[in-house]
Amino acid sequence: MLSARSIKQSTVSLNLKRTFATAYGKTQYTSLSNGITIATESNPDAKSATLGLWVGAGSTSENPYNNGVSGLLNQVIVNSNQAEFNKAGLKFGSNVAKEYTSFFTQGLKGSLPQAIELLNSKVAQAELNAEYVLKQREITAKQLEAFEETNHAGRVFEHLHATAFQNTPLALPTRGTVETVSDLIAQDLEKFHKKNYVAGNTVVVATGDVKHEDVVALVEKKLQIAAGSVPEISAGKFLGSEVRLRDDTLPAAYIAIAHEGEAINSPNYYVAQVAAEIFGSYNGVEPISKNLGTKLSGTVSEFHLADTYNHFSASYKTAGLWGYAAETSNVGNIDDLVHFTLKEWNRLTISISPAEVARGKQLLKNKLLFSLNSPLAVAEDIGSKVVTVGRRASVEEAIAAIEKVDVAAVKKWAGAKLWDQDIAVAGTGQIEGLLDYMRLRNETSMMRW
Amino acid sequence: MLSRRFASSTRGFATKVTAKEFSGKVSTLTVKVNAGSSVASKDGLAHLLSRFNFHNTTPRSALRLTRESELLGGQFESKVDRESITLSAKFLAESLPYYVNALGDVLKSTSFRPHELPESVLPAAKVDAASANACPVFKADELLHALTFRSGLGAPLYYDGVQKISLEDIKEYAAKVYTQSNIEIIATGVNQADLTKFISDSVFAQLPAGESLAAKAAPKTFEGAETRFRSAGQSVAGVAVPVKAADYATYQVLTSYLNSALSTLNVEAKFSQYSQVGLFTIIAKSSDATAVAADIKAAVAQLKAGLDLSAAKALAATELALAEETTGVKAVDVAAVKDFKLGKFNYVAVGDVNNLPFADEL
Incomplete structure (x- = not known):
């Protein structure tokens, strides 16, 4: 394990040696006078350069009437311009999340000037063709329909947000619904673009085979983004509640249960992450699942209480969710699954052990270290954090913060956030056996232990 | 991954050991065994042996391996493909000695207890096969391999129960393939000297010498065949051509071209590169079989007429550089690539075959 001392030493050696994507190159930041932030992490060993725009404009920037506009705008921009990027030898990709949307290019170092020119003309100064928008709207609606019909776990996760953060921006589905998207027209996209794609709301990230000074010079010269500051978005607010979409035609039950979690900037961010990792995830078909070192996986495996489960600590700008999503074909024992899970969560407050x-x-x-395995993964980490909360913890900082978490910290956090606190519940499939809300809520604490 | 320093050594014993060094905290250790589905004498044998990896060994039970590995935070897995079984572990650099020994034990002294086959290995293998075969694209890929290579690379990748496999078969196969000359050790994020030392002190050095089972010559290939497979769900039509090693660059660029927005065709291209031969496939897929028929007809017509690939060379170079970063496979030079024309090919239709064309209609 890493002591604080060895971390310090490795920081020193970093100045002497640049490293690969696994990846503790130093992130360098520059803020331009027009409000654009530039963040780069160079790695001379990398063979490719990733350059992208992260814009603080996801589904939280929408309202119930234009829900899905960020995702549709993203699709229109990417699909209508992909060929031009490809001609220049660039791969053009994108991501839509609740709090940001990103557009990134991957190419060889020499293509950086072209990449920034294209990002400027196609993303920052995007011109939309009304007919093309309608065509993409249809495609997006079809994708959303397929999502609703086939991705049950994903749908439950969206509904979990919708109920937990009801009446706040985090409740809106990330890519909208078939109904909301089917009403959008080019003017909606233009209006959204004009309001949100502004300098103060944009971060330029470059990673891999890049030099910070070069990127700054290129951005200054070639990227023109309308001036403007971050549009105000109201905070997410957790409300204990539930949503059930029982459907006995599905082959299993899909359930998600969550407590209020931590925001990205919260001092307890890493405590919540550690708490989720203590229970981790489980996949019944893998032989290794029988051997995992948690009591919960042992119980679930012995009595086949679930097919899979996955604990998460999802964090956003102003709020978070801490809990788990489970899938079970043993629909007669859902009460046992939920009971044993919540009793394990109780233990975080009263009897979690140092070994766990x-x-x-x-x-x-x-x-954390495994996830930063490519220039794109590093760029995504930098871009998403900087655009939502203004800064990103370096790898050393994150590891030091995780090191500091101990039993007392976990117990204190769990005592405040989990013990006898409200939960949000979402489920679909054969959930007749999912007990009513008060029964579940009562399991968040116990009378004796 | 990207190499700062690259060193290779075969001193002392017959296993090729390669280490790529960089100063991050994460290391990987990969043992590549020439024992994939094309090597095994019975179909599915390679898959079952791969699934047997990381079960009980004489010095270390599966439970102990999982629990110890959790405390170190590492991850391990065993995967099978057509040419090899690959055991790999990902961990923080200081755990290298532990994982060298753990992987060595798997190769040297897996217990092959009788109850493990029916209780643990077979159920997991059946799930692998069922979930893969539920995908019509995988099904088409399997059939195209079978048409093109018949045996060897054409053998099914996963265990399907057609050939009976006993525990003895698996034990014998393990003894045959887990030998010094038949494995290659590749590590990233570790020092070459350390790695060589740990490995020569470990059970890897006690494996029998054996001989390499890697393919030494290009296998015989067949063209002009077709097959049809009825199934519910999505429909797929696929075309495949075997590729000689000398033509790899052309097919890399062609694959990049067809998968990019530069191409107007609605097909997915895949280039499976093996050590002596490659297989290039294009696949049209949709829930509507008539759309699949139109897509595959358009694709074959355009490829038969000939294609100028120069526009896609820059994109292919980028994609190869990205692949080199993640897989470590050295990028081929695409500068000399010019154009492509489709000749004879193999063809497969999967799904609603009543509405999918025959090869002579393409």
Whole structure:
């Protein structure tokens, strides 16, 4: 394990040696006078350069009447211009999330000037063709329909947000619904673009085979984004509640249960992450699932209480969710699954052991390091954090923060956030056996232990 | 991955050991065994052996391996493809000695307990096969391999129960393929000298010498065949051509071209590169079989007429550089690539075959 001392030493050696994407190159920041932030992390060993715009304009920037506009705008821009990027030898990709949307290019170093020119003309100064928007609207609606019909776990996760954060921006589905998207026209997209794609709301991220000064010079010269500051978005607010979409024609039950979690900037961000990692995830078909070192996986495996489960600590700008999503074909024992899960969560407050916390910390550290395995992964991490909360913890900082988490911190956090606190519940499929809200709510604490 | 320093050594014993060094905290250790589905004497044998990896070994039970690995935060997995079984582990650099020993034990002293086959290995293998075969694109890919290579690379990738496999078969196969000359060890994020030392002190050095089972010559290939497979769900039509090693660059660029927005065709291209031969496939897929028929007809017509690939060379170079970063496979030079014309090919139709064309209608 890493002591604080060894971290310090490795920071020193970093100045002497640049590293690969696994990846502790130093992130360099520059803020231009027009409000654009530039963040780069160079790696001379990389063979490619990733350059992208992260814009703070996801579904939280929408309202119930134009829900899905950020995703549709993203699709229109990417699909109508993909060929031009490809001609220049660039791969053009994008991502839509609740709080941001991103457009990125991957190419060789020499293509950077072209990449920034194209990002400027196609994203920052996007011109939309009304007919093309209608065509993409149809495609997007079809994709959303397929999502509703086939991705049950994903749908439950969206509904979990919708009920937990009801009447706040985080409740809106990330890519909208078939109904809302089918009403959008080019003017809606233009209006959204004009309001949100402004300098103060944009971060330029470059990683891999890039130099910070070069990127800054290119952005200054070639990227023209309308001036403007971050549009105001009201905060997410958690409300204990439930939504059930029972459908006995589906082959299993899909359930998600969550407590209020931590925002990205919260001092307890890493405590919540460690707490989720203590219980981790489970996939019944893998032989290794029988051997995992958690009591919950042992119980679930022995009595086949679930097919899969996955604990998460999802964090956003102003709020978060902490909980798990489970899928079970053993629909007669859902009450047992939920009971044993919540009793395990109780233990975070009263009897979690040092060994369990140490194991969770180690798994979290590795997960963090494993995830930064390519220039694009590094860019996504930098872009998403900087555009939502203004800064990104370096890898060393994150590891030091995880190191600091101990049993007392976990117990204190769980005592405040989980013990006898409201929960949000979402489920679909054969959920007749999912007990009523008060029964579940009562399991968040116990009379004796 | 990207190499700062690249070193390779075969001193001392017959296994090729390669280490790529960089100063990050994450290391990977990969043992590539020439024991994939094309090597095994019975169909599915390679898959079952791969699924047997990381079960109980004489010095270390599966439970102990999982629990110890959790405390170190590492991850391990075993995967099978047509040419090899690949055991890999991902961990923080300081855990290297542990994972060298753990992977060595799997190769040297897996216990092959009788109850593990029916209780743990077979159920997992059946799930792999069922979930893969539920995908019509995988099904088409399997059939195209079978048409093109018949045996060897044409053998099914996963265990399907057609050939009976006993525990003895798996044990014998393990003894045959887990030998010093038949495995290659590749590590990233570790020091070459450390790695060589750990490995020569570990059970890897106690494996029998054996001989390499890697393909030494290009296999015989067949063209002009077709097959049809009825199934419910999405429909797929696929075309495949075997590729000689000398033509790899052309097919890389062609694959990039067809998968990019530069091409107006509605098909997906895939280039499976093996050590002595490649297989290039294009696949049209939709829930509407008539759309699939139109797509595959348009694609074959355009490729038969000939294609100028120069516009896609820059994109292919980018994609190869990205692949080199993640897989470490050295990028081929695409500068000399010019154009492409489709000749004889193999054809497969999967799904609603009543509405999918025959090969002679393309």
